[in-house]
Amino acid sequence: MSISNKLARKELLAMVPYQSARRLFASGAASQGQVWLNANEAAGAGRYQVNGDNINRYPDFQPENLLNAYSDYCGLTKAHILATRGADEGIELIIRAFCQAYQDNIIICPPTYGMYAISAENHGAGIISVPLTSELGLDIAKLRTQVGRAKVVFLCSPGNPTGNLLSKQDIASALELFSESAIVVVDEAYIEFCPEQTVLSWLAKYPQLVILRTLSKAFALAGLRCGFTLASPAIITLLSKVIAPYPIAAPVADIASTALAPSGLKEMSSRVQETNNLRAQLSAWLSEQPWCKQVFNADANFLLFRCQNQALKDYIFQCLVAQGILIRDQSKQPSLAHCLRISIGSAEELTLLQQTLSDSFADKTAPKAIKEN
């Protein structure tokens, strides 16, 4: 055994890192010309200027221009906001701040976002799984049986990879259930696609509520790595003790502030409108296809659908890859057999996807797809 493996924490040797869309298919020069519909990114990049005048200096711990901009956007004071390297860093900080390693647990409600479990594993926190119901809602009765057994509960609304909102009633029930015993995180990475559904105003009522936000989805800035954790000042103070001393690079703060200025917000809103329209069109088209068994309700920038069987699922995935169109296979998630997820790219990209699938099923070697509902 190598010296490094001999010395390493034992659980890391067997651990599989998060299989991000970009690890599964790297974006290197070899893959130019591909259509990326596998990571819920926005289709087009904005144009930004960065100011390098003070790049010899360390940035502020929490750059003021950035915090002011997000405070104006969300309506909370700066004491309720922590800027992080993506919402992913917020997930990690919460686990590190609240879970004693090899002692405390988190609760996840799969099918859900993979980073909650990865961050827990990395830190040595246990994972309690309380799956969503068959209607993809919270299983309140099962959550009730876990009260007192976890320090952090992760809820995702709209959910990834499912796309649907959790009912506000259920989120409130979870907050009541865990009011004395756990931090309840509501991951709102996709909330700009249905802004009226945010639970932001509940921060005043529930001191153990934490909300995660990101610029990676509706703001079209996944490459920037900028997210926000919203919570009580007491929680923000705790998280500030665990985060790195200079988490936000100065150029990141400049670009993010521009994206959050009034003209940036206007662009974001029209992007959301366009995405929601394209999603509705794609959803209608998918529902008509004989190989498609179910299209899930979605309030985010992607659609999840279930194929009639595994052979059809594999055929669809492979036909798209052969044409350089990458979508995400979600069929290994609990209760998502034969399911694929398509990010809402540009109108041209989605037309290309539909054309490619129509052509593939016109081929007489295609597996038979008979609509059976």
Ligand SMILES: *Cc1c(COP(=O)(O)O)cnc(C)c1O
């Ligand atoms: C994309 C995503 C994130 C992570 O966003 P980053 O800000 O890019 O780290 C967090 N939660 C969910 C549900 C996501 O889909």
